Amino acid sequence: MSGTLALSSLIASLDREGLSGLVRSRRIAAPTSVKDSLDLATELLKPDSITQALTLLTREDLLLLAPEGAPELSDAERTSALVRLRGLGLVGGNDTELHEVSHALEALLRTRGLTLADIRETPEHAEPAVAEPADTSAWFAAALTATGQAAWVLRDLERSPAKLNRNGDVASAWLRTVEDRLSIPDADEVVELLRAAELAVPEGGWCVSRGAAWLAAESAERWNILASSAIGLMPRQLLGHLSAAEQGSSITVVVEAFPRHYPLATEPTFASIERAALLWERLGITVAGQFSPAGVAVLEGALSGNPVSTELDLPDTATGIYIQPDLSVVVPGPLSARDEAALAAIALPEQLGVASTLRISEATLSEAFHRGLSGDEIRGLVDGLALTGIPQPVDYLITTLSERAGSIIVSPHFGEAGRTRVEFARPELRATVLVDRRLAHLQLQEPPAFDEIARATRPLLSKLRADHVLAALLDARYPARGGGGLLTPTDSRGVPARESAPDAEAQTPATRAASAAEALIERVLESGDEGPTDISRQVTLAIRDRTRLQVTVEMRGVVRSFTIVPVSLAAGRMRALDEAAGVERTLPLEAITEITQIR
Numbered sequence: 001m002s003g004t005l006a007l008s009s010l011i012a013s014l015d016r017e018g019l020s021g022l023v024r025s026r027r028i029a030a031p032t033s034v035k036d037s038l039d040l041a042t043e044l045l046k047p048d049s050i051t052q053a054l055t056l057l058t059r060e061d062l063l064l065l066a067p068e069g070a071p072e073l074s075d076a077e078r079t080s081a082l083v084r085l086r087g088l089g090l091v092g093g094n095d096t097e098l099h100e101v102s103h104a105l106e107a108l109l110r111t112r113g114l115t116l117a118d119i120r121e122t123p124e125h126a127e128p129a130v131a132e133p134a135d136t137s138a139w140f141a142a143a144l145t146a147t148g149q150a151a152w153v154l155r156d157l158e159r160s161p162a163k164l165n166r167n168g169d170v171a172s173a174w175l176r177t178v179e180d181r182l183s184i185p186d187a188d189e190v191v192e193l194l195r196a197a198e199l200a201v202p203e204g205g206w207c208v209s210r211g212a213a214w215l216a217a218e219s220a221e222r223w224n225i226l227a228s229s230a231i232g233l234m235p236r237q238l239l240g241h242l243s244a245a246e247q248g249s250s251i252t253v254v255v256e257a258f259p260r261h262y263p264l265a266t267e268p269t270f271a272s273i274e275r276a277a278l279l280w281e282r283l284g285i286t287v288a289g290q291f292s293p294a295g296v297a298v299l300e301g302a303l304s305g306n307p308v309s310t311e312l313d314l315p316d317t318a319t320g321i322y323i324q325p326d327l328s329v330v331v332p333g334p335l336s337a338r339d340e341a342a343l344a345a346i347a348l349p350e351q352l353g354v355a356s357t358l359r360i361s362e363a364t365l366s367e368a369f370h371r372g373l374s375g376d377e378i379r380g381l382v383d384g385l386a387l388t389g390i391p392q393p394v395d396y397l398i399t400t401l402s403e404r405a406g407s408i409i410v411s412p413h414f415g416e417a418g419r420t421r422v423e424f425a426r427p428e429l430r431a432t433v434l435v436d437r438r439l440a441h442l443q444l445q446e447p448p449a450f451d452e453i454a455r456a457t458r459p460l461l462s463k464l465r466a467d468h469v470l471a472a473l474l475d476a477r478y479p480a481r482g483g484g485g486l487l488t489p490t491d492s493r494g495v496p497a498r499e500s501a502p503d504a505e506a507q508t509p510a511t512r513a514a515s516a517a518e519a520l521i522e523r524v525l526e527s528g529d530e531g532p533t534d535i536s537r538q539v540t541l542a543i544r545d546r547t548r549l550q551v552t553v554e555m556r557g558v559v560r561s562f563t564i565v566p567v568s569l570a571a572g573r574m575r576a577l578d579e580a581a582g583v584e585r586t587l588p589l590e591a592i593t594e595i596t597q598i599r
Contacts (some may be wrong), residue, residue: 003100005538005547005597006092007041011524013093019524026244027052031516035332036527038537040520044089050104053088055264056237057278059119061085062264065097065105066116093596102534108264110117117262134248141294142284144334148352149184149224150194155344156182157200162191183349189279197229215341220312220336227283234276235269237262245299249291251277292460315354320387327393342381343484345373358363360394365401366502370474375402400483404479408433411483417448418461419467430458438476442469535589539574542566542597549576552594553587562587564597 027049034040043049054062060073064081073081076567085091091100109115118219122215158542162174170191178187190289191207194200199211214222231239241254257274280286285295294312303312318333321343329347332355347358347370368378375398382398407425422444424430433439444460462469466482473480522544542549543566552561564576564585574587 002442003092003096003098004038004041004045005121005541005549006094006096007089007098007543008038008538008541009093010089010091011040014094015226016521016525019521020517021087021305023521025053025088028517028520031520034520035523035526036537040524041089043096045099045100045374047104047107047245050090050101051108054101054105054108055092055269056089056262057084057264058261059263061090062105062119063116064102066089066119067102067106068546071588085180088484096597114263134288134290135336136247136290136292136295137286137296138512139284140281140312140442141285142287142571143223143227143294143373144219144314146190147219147226148285148334148349148356149187149190150199150226150336151215151222151426152182152184152344152349153178153187153190154194154199154209154211154215157207157211158195161203161209162207164202166204168202181348189282189366192225192233193230193279193283193482197225198231199225200378218315218317218335218337221376223283223294223312223314224298224303227285227294227302228303230279230283230285231275231299233272233274233279237269240331242299245291245295247293247296249290250289250292251280251436252284252289261377274460321385321396322388323360323386323391325391325393327360327391327397329360330356331356339385343385344518345371346378346381351554360397362401365397366477366479369401369405369479370477374397395488401479406479408473408478408480409483410466410473412463412466415461418445420462420466422460422462422469422473424458424460427458427553429478430460433473434460436476439472442472535592535595536569536572538595539566540590541570543569548598550598551587551592553591554593555588555591559593 011019011022022044026041026044026550028512029046029048030043034043042268048076049559054065057065058081061081061084064073064078064085072458081090082095086095089099092098109119156178160174162170170188173286175187175191176592184190191200194211195207197214199209199214200207201210203206214225217225225569238254238258241258242251243252255277258270258273262269277286277289280295285291285298286292291299294303297312310446315333317336318331318339320339321335322330322332330341331343335343336352343358347360347364349356349358351357365378369375377396378398379390382394407429409423411421411423413421413596414421422433424433436443439553443463444462447459447461457566470482471478539549541547546565548563548565550561550563552559561577562578562585563580564578564587566574566576568575572589573588576585576587577583580584
């Protein structure tokens with residue numbers, strides 16, 4: 001006998017929060033086809049959806065779904081299990097057994113080579129016990145390293161958004177570039193943390209930064225945000241077994257015991273656990289698999305108060321940096337958010353950690369000039385950071401680049417020979433631009449012979465727009481600036497222009513699934529206000545499955561209940577057999593106030 005009606009009854013009784021939890025916890029193959037609670041029940045009772053839900057159940061929940069039940073469970077355990085099963089849509093209204101679920105469980109056990117006796121076998125009690133005491137006091141080293149890496153990756157996303165592939169993941173080419181440029185290993189892990197914290201979000205096929213406020217925070221607050229998000233990446237099934245964790249507790253013990261508590265768990269679940277544990281280790285939540293004091297605090301949610309810095313024993317903020325004659329930079333400890341941003345404007349990391357090493361180079365200073373900083377502004381940044389003043393090599397490099405900066409001026413031209421005028425302060429720079437193949441598309445040319453003034457100053461002309469020419473020169477790293485009212489872009493590497501409405505194909509699978517789930521929830525909630533329509537579909541289903549129903553009818557102020565077998569439905573009236581009375585009844589659907597399936 002179909003359980004669709006019983007499950008539909010349960011779904012119809014859920015509020016928004018309960019319905020949202022149900023929809024997000026189950027696999028729905030065709031969400032757009034769901035119009036009401038009956039459609040949703042039909043989707044949830046498909047074998048694939050049921051199997052997916054069963055793989056995430058505890059042994060107690062599985063036993064309760066088994067045909068023989070679970071007599072060994074206490075009343076408290078049984079009540080708790082039924083609450084979980086109702087939330088997953090694996091029992092019907094009034095905790096009715098769903099035969100589709102029972103059959104799927106039997107089939108899954110056969111596939112895994114398991115029996116109910118195997119499930120009933122009580123697993124060994126395994127809590128996160130304290131193993132050999134491990135030194136977790138250095139957790140802050142991993143914490144500051146990961147937080148610093150996240151800050152650098154986030155700044156790079158601000159300057160150069162990352163292209164997303166069809167799966168919604170950041171393109172590997174961008175990750176490799178970041179790893180090489182910023183000396184950050186396994187940048188995909190850092191991006192995953194940023195996306196989990198919603199500091200990096202998908203937008204129009206690109207991954208863009210939304211972390212300005214996070215970058216303005218200090219190290220302790222930054223770490224708390226990342227760590228809290230990393231806790232959320234761990235499957236909730238495992239988190240439920242970490243409530244007794246304390247400093248020095250081993251997460252390995254709990255992970256090894258997990259299959260005994262969740263005997264039908266699948267490889268994707270184990271992979272998610274392994275991935276989350278890896279990120280926990282990277283952040284210092286665990287050290288060599290054992291919980292750090294800060295890890296326990298964030299796991300318990302004890303760091304929600306302000307200020308977080310008083311809860312975390314992190315090293316003091318460094319007052320400045322040391323710049324060596326070879327242009328390497330030694331940072332003796334974590335910097336304030338303001339000093340860190342200033343240093344990021346003029347240097348690139350070579351090694352990040354509690355004490356970090358960076359390097360100032362011609363390329364990094366040229367990048368600073370490219371983003372609109374002047375020589376005086378760069379000197380001000382260096383002077384404000386360096387504890388020993390500005391070294392002579394750095395001062396010389398700033399002076400040299402200052403002289404070159406803006407030595408190409410791009411301005412609109414209104415003559416017949418072109419739309420853009422490019423002027424050069426030095427002849428050798430002009431000659432270099434003319435032979436640069438990267439700029440061949442600009443079609444730069446000499447002024448016409450009759451324009452004696454132009455030929456005397458030796459500019460070049462282009463038929464392209466001035467802003468296009470300026471952007472091309474900046475992309476090729478030439479010291480160009482706008483003239484004649486043309487503004488120099490502060491950064492030419494932003495998100496490519498797109499139409500105001502995002503392309504559906506550019507959305508990631510995760511965003512598409514979230515949108516579909518939201519729309520489904522709204523449709524089901526709205527259908528609940530249509531009473532008779534939903535009842536008519538339940539009656540239709542009962543006619544198809546020859547299901548006995550108990551209906552409550554209110555007519556002329558009189559309320560009566562009948563146990564019937566529906567026969568037909570037409571013109572808003574149901575014809576049914578009342579077996580107890582031995583008569584046939586015709587009931588208007590609008591008079592039915594409650595309908596329940598009888599097994």
